[in-house]
Amino acid sequence: MKRVTIDPITRLEGHGRIEIFLDDAGAVENCYFQIPELRGFEKFCEGRPAEEVPQIVSRICGV
Amino acid sequence: MSKLKLASYWAAACGGCDVAILDINEKILDLAEVADIVFWPVALDFKYADVEAYADGYIDVCLFNGAIRNSEGEHVAKLLRQKSKVLVAFGSCAIWGGIPGLANFKRRDDILNRVYIESDSTQNPERIYPQTKYRVPEGELELPEFYKDVKCLADVVDVDYFMPGCPPTAAQIWAVIQVIASGNLPPKGAFIGCSNKTLCDECEREKTGKKVKKFYRPYEIIVDPKKCLLEQGLTCMGPVTRAGCGNQCTSANQPCRGCYGPVDGVIDQGAKYISALASVVDAGTPEEADRIISGIVDPAGTFYRYGLPGSLLRRAK
Amino acid sequence: MRRYQLMKKVLEQLGVEDGRVRLEWISSAEGTKFAKVMTEFTEQVRQLGPFKRDQKAAAGGEG
Numbered sequence: 390m391k392r393v394t395i396d397p398i399t400r401l402e403g404h405g406r407i408e409i410f411l412d413d414a415g416a417v418e419n420c421y422f423q424i425p426e427l428r429g430f431e432k433f434c435e436g437r438p439a440e441e442v443p444q445i446v447s448r449i450c451g452v
Numbered sequence: 453m454s455k456l457k458l459a460s461y462w463a464a465a466c467g468g469c470d471v472a473i474l475d476i477n478e479k480i481l482d483l484a485e486v487a488d489i490v491f492w493p494v495a496l497d498f499k500y501a502d503v504e505a506y507a508d509g510y511i512d513v514c515l516f517n518g519a520i521r522n523s524e525g526e527h528v529a530k531l532l533r534q535k536s537k538v539l540v541a542f543g544s545c546a547i548w549g550g551i552p553g554l555a556n557f558k559r560r561d562d563i564l565n566r567v568y569i570e571s572d573s574t575q576n577p578e579r580i581y582p583q584t585k586y587r588v589p590e591g592e593l594e595l596p597e598f599y600k601d602v603k604c605l606a607d608v609v610d611v612d613y614f615m616p617g618c619p620p621t622a623a624q625i626w627a628v629i630q631v632i633a634s635g636n637l638p639p640k641g642a643f644i645g646c647s648n649k650t651l652c653d654e655c656e657r658e659k660t661g662k663k664v665k666k667f668y669r670p671y672e673i674i675v676d677p678k679k680c681l682l683e684q685g686l687t688c689m690g691p692v693t694r695a696g697c698g699n700q701c702t703s704a705n706q707p708c709r710g711c712y713g714p715v716d717g718v719i720d721q722g723a724k725y726i727s728a729l730a731s732v733v734d735a736g737t738p739e740e741a742d743r744i745i746s747g748i749v750d751p752a753g754t755f756y757r758y759g760l761p762g763s764l765l766r767r768a769k
Numbered sequence: 770m771r772r773y774q775l776m777k778k779v780l781e782q783l784g785v786e787d788g789r790v791r792l793e794w795i796s797s798a799e800g801t802k803f804a805k806v807m808t809e810f811t812e813q814v815r816q817l818g819p820f821k822r823d824q825k826a827a828a829g830g831e832g
Contacts (some may be wrong), residue, residue, distance in 0.1 A: 390590060399497045402467040404524070410590035418590060425524050425596045427582075428464050429563035431571050433554040438749040440670045441757075444709065448551040451468020451619065452494065557782075726779060730771040741771045745778060752782035769784025769820070 390418065402452035456633060458483075459491035459503075459511045460542070461532055463525035464552040464602065465518030468619045469543040470494040473515070475622035476629075486633045487512075491532075500528065506535045513632050515542040515615075519552045519761065520603040524596035533609040538637070540644070544618040544711050546605040548762030551618070553602045556760045556767035557753065560600045602761045613638070615645045618711035618758055621698055646696030648716050651708050654695040659683065663734030667747035675705045682707075682732060685747075687754055691728040692721055709757045720764045722755035788813050789820070 391411040398405035404426035412418045430449055434442055460470060474480065474495070490511060491498045514536035520526050533539050544550040555563060568574060568581050586593045605611055615628060624645035631637070631644070638644060647654070662683040673684065681688040681702060688707035694715045701708050714721035729748075735741035748754070756763055773792045780790060791810055795803045 392591060396500055397493050399493045399499075400495060402494070404462075408593060419588070421588065421593055423593065423595060426464065426522065427563075427567060427598060428521060428552045429555045429558070429567060432558045432563040432566040435566075436557065436750060437554075437753050438669065441709075441750070441754070444706075445551055445554070445757075448466045448468065448618070451466035452471055722779065723776075726775050727772055730775045733771045733775075735771060738770055738774065741774055745771070745775050748775075748778075750782075751775065752779045755779060765783050765785075768782065 391415070402450045456487040456512045457490045457510060458487045459489070459514040459532060459536065460494075461491065461514065461516050461518075461528060462493065463516070463518030463529065463546070463605075464521035465543070465545050466551075467494055469515075469517035469545075472543075472617075472619035472622055473625055476626045477622075479626055483629060487629075500531070503531060503535055508534050509537050511536040513538045513540065515540050516605055517543040517546050517619075519545040519549045520599070520605060520608050521552060521555075522596035522598050526603075526608045527596075529605060529609045538612045538632075539605075539609065540613045540615055541605040541611045542615050543620055544616055544713065544758045547614050547616055548713055548759035549602045549604055550711075550758050553759065553761040554753065554757070556602050558768075560598065564598065601767050604762045607761075612640050614641075614643045616643060616694060616712045617646070617697060620645050621696070621700075623698070624696060643694070643716065646694050646712055649695045650715055651690035651693045651695045651697070651699060651702065651712070655680070655690055655699055655702055657681065657702065664732050664744065665734050666744060669749065677705055681705070682729075687729065687748055689721075689725055689755070692718065692724040709754070711758045713759060713762075721759055722752070722763055725755045726751075785820070786817055788817055 390413070393409040393411065395407040395409070398407060404424060406423045406425055407420060408423065409420040410418045430446060434445060437445060460473060462470060470492070476483070489496060490506070491503050511532070514532045516529065516532060516539060518525065520529060541547045545552055549556065564581055568576055569579055582595050582598070584595055584597050617624070628645045657680045658678055659680045660683060664683065664685050666685050667687060668685040675681065675686070676684060682690065686707040688702065689710035690702060690708040692714060693708050693710045694712040696712050710721055714724060718724050733741055733744050735744055760767060777787070777790060781787065793806050795806065
């Protein structure tokens with residue numbers, strides 16, 4: 390089985406990787422999309438004053 | 453002369469730094485005259501394998517933005533260090549952790565639990581967390597290890613220059629690119645694309661030396677657009693923040709949050725601000741001081757908004 | 770004093786226990802007081818043990 394790795398996925402915001410597995414005939418057997426990144430805004434915004442959150446979450450994506 | 457070879461990479465970042473580079477607009481064409489870009493995930497389709505194939509030192513200058521959040525960030529930082537003659541920690545995340553560095557107020561397990569189990573938009577009844585290695589019928593998949601702490605770029609590799617800002621301004625980026633192209637590089641370890649004055653020094657708002665009886669939240673006050681924000685009772689970090697941003701926030705009646713970090717010689721921006729802020733508190737007794745100080749809702753999260761991983765304590769216990 | 774009060778609030782959010790920080794004014798003529806305070810404080814910090822991170826959810830956990 391042949392494996393094709395696309396790492397990183399480019400020209401978009403964020404991190405991504407695609408793993409493609411080909412069968413012996415060269416057809417796609419299966420493919421996996423992975424996001425190898427986490428920052429955790431969901432957690433670290435807790436405890437921050439509401440009025441500060443717009444400035445913080447604008448850094449989720451700056452593209 | 454052969455063209456410069458430039459690279460830009462993002463670790464734990466938002467892409468705002470990359471967009472700030474593009475904000476030089478048509479000058480990007482001038483950049484293309486003097487430099488070839490050999491790695492830039494947001495804009496060009498180079499892969500890690502391409503970078504691995506470059507000779508050591510092949511890249512003249514690498515602008516590295518983003519904090520080091522996981523093993524992939526550290527791995528790519530080390531790879532780019534090896535392949536680059538000059539490595540620039542580009543933006544507040546790479547220098548001090550930035551906004552992703554706020555995660556150092558929380559514990560690793562609490563973050564993972566919140567994101568993968570508790571969040572309202574998540575359905576994960578089997579409580580599956582991301583695995584660094586995962587067996588699928590076709591083979592094995594890997595994910596980076598999510599570190600306990602957010603780190604700064606300089607924690608994992610040797611850094612030549614530091615360019616602060618969230619993000620650095622386009623004008624400063626262009627100025628720095630010109631310096632790089634000229635070959636007249638500053639001494640190693642220098643902060644580039646910024647001033648060594650404080651934001652306060654460059655702020656045109658009127659200062660009278662007035663002390664503060666109460667700290668306000670934005671909804672409690674109509675800001676006088678001419679007067680010093682700190683003297684009006686807003687926790688503006690201008691006194692302890694490096695200038696260079698063009699005072700964008702304070703010009704829009706927003707108190708500075710310190711994204712350009714401290715000036716040279718200050719090792720902990722938050723601690724410096726404790727000192728600066730306490731000195732404007734107008735209290736006759738410790739009780740009154742305590743009452744006034746208690747009006748600051750989230751002191752640590754405000755004073756270390758962009759720099760907890762790069763501070764003395766590095767994280768909350 | 771105001772610096773100390775503000776610093777305590779910040780340290781509390783960062784999980785540094787109250788007992789690890791103390792402010793005293795002691796004049797050069799008060800040798801006995803100096804010895805007493807230092808002995809007390811050393812003992813207090815010893816009781817708290819090493820400043821270990823990641824042991825518990827600190828105030829920072831909610832801060």
